[in-house]
Amino acid sequence: MTVVTALLAFAVGAAVGLAVLAAGELRWEARTRLPRCTTCGEQHPRHAAHR
């Protein structure tokens, strides 16, 4: 029973850590991928066409 509990705790900890890492990575990518454009003031890829 103790081994099962330890494995469960380890699995939960690993899952939480991975979730935190994934969330941080996604937020960082979203921020760096779509910078605020200085031409039109909206968020889109840097070299998008302006019409």
Ligand SMILES: [Zn+2]
């Ligand atoms: Zn723009």
